[in-house]
Amino acid sequence: FWARVTELAKQSIGKQAYDFFIEPAQLMSVEQDTANILLDSGMKKDYWKKQSDLITTAGFEVFGRLVDYELYANDELTELELRRLNNQAPTEEPVTKNKAASPLVSGLNEKYNFENFVQGPGNRWTLAAAIAVADKPGDTYNPLFIYGGAGLGKTHLMHAIGNQILTDNPTARIKYVSSENFVNDYVNATRKNQMENFENTYRNLDLLLLDDVQFFSDKEGTKNEFFNTFNALYDKGSQIVLTSDRIPQELNNLEDRLVSRFSWGLTTDITAPDYETRMAILLIKSESSNLEFPSETLSYIAGQIDSNVRELEGALNRVEFVARANGIAVVDIETASQALRSLKNAVQQSLSNLTIKKIQDEVANYYHISFSDLVGPKRPKEIAFPRQIAMYLVRELLGTSLPAIGNAFGGRDHTTVMYAYRQISDKMKNDMDVQKDIDSIKRKF
Numbered sequence: 001f002w003a004r005v006t007e008l009a010k011q012s013i014g015k016q017a018y019d020f021f022i023e024p025a026q027l028m029s030v031e032q033d034t035a036n037i038l039l040d041s042g043m044k045k046d047y048w049k050k051q052s053d054l055i056t057t058a059g060f061e062v063f064g065r066l067v068d069y070e071l072y073a074n075d076e077l078t079e080l081e082l083r084r085l086n087n088q089a090p091t092e093e094p095v096t097k098n099k100a101a102s103p104l105v106s107g108l109n110e111k112y113n114f115e116n117f118v119q120g121p122g123n124r125w126t127l128a129a130a131i132a133v134a135d136k137p138g139d140t141y142n143p144l145f146i147y148g149g150a151g152l153g154k155t156h157l158m159h160a161i162g163n164q165i166l167t168d169n170p171t172a173r174i175k176y177v178s179s180e181n182f183v184n185d186y187v188n189a190t191r192k193n194q195m196e197n198f199e200n201t202y203r204n205l206d207l208l209l210l211d212d213v214q215f216f217s218d219k220e221g222t223k224n225e226f227f228n229t230f231n232a233l234y235d236k237g238s239q240i241v242l243t244s245d246r247i248p249q250e251l252n253n254l255e256d257r258l259v260s261r262f263s264w265g266l267t268t269d270i271t272a273p274d275y276e277t278r279m280a281i282l283l284i285k286s287e288s289s290n291l292e293f294p295s296e297t298l299s300y301i302a303g304q305i306d307s308n309v310r311e312l313e314g315a316l317n318r319v320e321f322v323a324r325a326n327g328i329a330v331v332d333i334e335t336a337s338q339a340l341r342s343l344k345n346a347v348q349q350s351l352s353n354l355t356i357k358k359i360q361d362e363v364a365n366y367y368h369i370s371f372s373d374l375v376g377p378k379r380p381k382e383i384a385f386p387r388q389i390a391m392y393l394v395r396e397l398l399g400t401s402l403p404a405i406g407n408a409f410g411g412r413d414h415t416t417v418m419y420a421y422r423q424i425s426d427k428m429k430n431d432m433d434v435q436k437d438i439d440s441i442k443r444k445f
């Protein structure tokens with residue numbers, strides 16, 4: 001797997017960048033479909049974050065499935081992480097073969113705790129609930145259901161709860177898992193006749209942190225397993241924490257009997273940070289930098305990015321990168337605005353070359369159908385669906401008018417385009433396969 005990653009990198013990255021960023025990196029292990037990668041410096045994380053294509057491609061080629069990755073840096077490893085990484089011999093299998101012998105992997109990331117979570121009006125109640133849960137797991141709000149938009153701190157709070165409980169009680173059995181990985185674990189367990197292991201792991205937890213339940217796939221069996229896991233944990237008083245991008249009642253991927261259980265405890269939301277909160281977050285994050293960020297510069301950044309903390313961090317990193325590249329030690333607004341401008345330009349640039357034809361070609365290519373079928377009159381599902389996807393993407397990315405899209409697809413009526421757009425928009429809300437398809441196609445642009 002790693003050999004393939006580096007090979008792909010060699011093909012797509014210049015020699016200097018390869019020697020600097022890729023060569024010194026090491027694969028520590030692959031567990032739970034996550035590759036743990038150790039870098040020689042934390043400064044290189046940003047670069048690696050942008051190399052997801054390498055990991056995804058190699059993952060699909062070698063393991064035949066989606067492999068995610070977690071970055072660690074030698075110069076910022078906490079003692080716990082180091083111990084965790086060293087205890088694990090690198091494996092070439094995403095799932096440990098002998099699960100019975102492997103200890104419980106908590107999946108917790110030490111980096112996320114309550115101390116470095118900035119409180120604001122958008123997250124105050126949820127933070128309070130999370131602290132209450134960490135204080136008396138199983139005893140206050142059970143389950144705790146956190147919902148809110150992307151990049152607002154849901155995952156951070158989950159890890160914070162887990163880390164706190166683990167600190168208070170080092171023998172607590174804790175598992176953080178994304179809904180996707182829960183499903184993968186289950187599927188692997190059934191395939192390898194290891195259901196007993198699976199149930200031993202999941203039904204004996206003191207704390208289950210299940211992230212992004214909107215991505216829970218409706219594969220046969222998985223939902224039932226989740227239902228039974230939930231009941232088993234709940235009955236013995238174990239704490240359950242769930243997150244989602246929407247309220248339980250809007251989770252169309254899960255059955256009512258499960259959704260209603262989600263509301264037994266507390267459902268609480270996180271909304272976008274206000275200006276003061278964004279400033280506080282930038283202040284904390286910029287402290288670890290050896291550059292100086294005057295408050296007017298932070299204020300400028302906080303004013304530019306207003307809806308998503310992950311993007312806010314990304315913007316700060318970008319500014320830091322540009323400042324460093326230009327040898328600037330005290331980061332002024334001019335540098336910040338230059339950095340953020342080029343960020344916006346980069347996105348616009350890649351979109352400015354985009355045409356309807358390019359989108360159609362990519363979509364046809366992706367679904368292995370011909371261009372003429374895509375825009376032609378045929379209507380079987382294998383063709384109609386990619387056609388809807390293509391129309392949706394044209395509308396989303398280029399903002400082309402409905403009649404013009406109809407024209408570009410063999411002279412179809414604008415109501416057909418509208419219908420297609422609605423269909424795919426709806427599916428984007430709860431169909432993980434569609435979300436993934438769209439994501440993969442978009443990445444090609």
Ligand code: ADP
Nearest residue numbers: 116117118150151152153154155156281309310
């Ligand atoms: P979500 O799971 O809601 O999509 P994350 O928990 O992954 O979002 O948060 C995205 C990034 O923003 C993380 O790096 C997280 O540490 C950071 N973050 C979000 N909210 C806060 C906050 N209130 N204070 C500090 N960092 C935050």
Ligand code: MG
Nearest residue numbers: 154155156211
């Ligand atoms: Mg998250």
